[in-house]
Amino acid sequence: MTASQKNSERLSVPEQLQYSQDHVWLDASGSPAVLGVTEYAAEQLGDLVFLDLPEAGGHVQVGDEILELESSKAVEPLVCPVAGTVVYVNRAAADDPAVINSDPYGEGWILKIELDDDQPDLLDADEYAKLIDAAQ
Template structure:
């Protein structure tokens, strides 16, 4: 990918078309429902994921809720939702094989698809997020 597409922080990609939370969660609001996942930085810090506990589709979440639990050989970390909305889909493939998240955190490793309550969530741009993780 070119520099125009990604703000590169070392060897970690920060795709420009996504938005980010300070809790290392990415969200793609260009689609409906919005797609949510964990950043490459977060999965790099956690190491190889061995277990992912996803919520059920249909539930409503608020920004700040711990909605997914990620477990690696190093730590157990909650994923804190940066947005409020209704969970429409969960990625069962990521739950069944957490390595999908390590291998492709911005693609096949997505975690949730959420119908947003707020059209303008308070998120960081790729450039702002890249400064945080430097």
């Protein structure tokens, strides 16, 4: 077993989500869609200490830097993989950014967005697993 195979088996990549190459996940199964950072991204960043959320009601485009994630290692922008209107932001995650590290696909969601396009150009779980394996 290679190191990359071990990596994808160790990290969670939920099947029902879609993923960007910038390690952002999207759950478009409901409305509004939910967006967050992947377990891989949270692990790479280290312990998150600050999250600068966008304002609800704002419109974002694909490729917009919508917030900054500050960790013990770095400050990284979160690049939005979809276009739409921000409906809700996760204030609990802003108050305690560690929830993103501990539960990135659950309580650690970042924002809820009303999508402009119901068919965003994102990776499925298998494609994303291959991407993170290649990064190792």
